[in-house]
Amino acid sequence: MINITDIFNIAKRDKWVMEYNPDLDSLYWSKPKISPSAQLKKFLEDFSLYITDKGLIEGLFIEYAKGNFISHNSEYEKLIDKMVEVNGVYVLPKNAVKSVEPLLKSMANMVRNEAFQAVNQGLNLEKFAMAR
């Protein structure tokens, strides 16, 4: 069973890290190390999900973060504003997570809601998530 309803708590439990790569405009919110069995699954317009062969969600990936996603959802700009540069990649520091928790929760809910919509429109999420 893919636990799409609880992404925020999965992220908290698994200590997901948010990173932004300005050279690629990619935003990742994921486990610090993605499992080798995890694959990217894109069934939503802006988000791809990392899902393992056991159906566990390990992160989110947004391909064109500022150029696309944030340009349509400007409230999330704050996430990038709070990041600090570490070797060319911007990382949301642990001490800033608390202050943006509502935004992280809102992003998790956005994924959940869009996933529910996709399922209502006929997506077999279990089957798609497990496709290898």
Next chain:
Amino acid sequence: MVNIDKNTCFYTDNFKDYLGKPIKLCWTEKLWLTHLNKHPEIIDPTTTSFLISEALLTPSLVVTGYRPGNAREMIVCYYKEHKRNGNEIYYSKVVTGCNGPDLYVKTVFKGWALCIYAVQEKKYNFKELYREEKTFL
């Protein structure tokens, strides 16, 4: 042939695309590890080079345009369709940037997508440079 040069680039290689255009890759160790961490399917430089080479030489779809949100950076994206299951598609994507006349590899990854969402650049009216007749991308 994968070359490893720890003094300049940890992982470097030279490719040609389907038109014979040369494309370079030169990733520092940090860049390599960043990619590997986020895209474990690239496994090692040899596997990565194979993936890249396959997408560049026999692409299913090639699109070009300015990176969304950055009207100064032209990119070329090479998509390779590996398999399909109904409206679900397993593909790899290589993004190349332009440095003057030269192309260089910015990133590569593999994944599944619903056909309608696989090619993000469609939203930005990227120009199609090549399309394989039977691709669903």
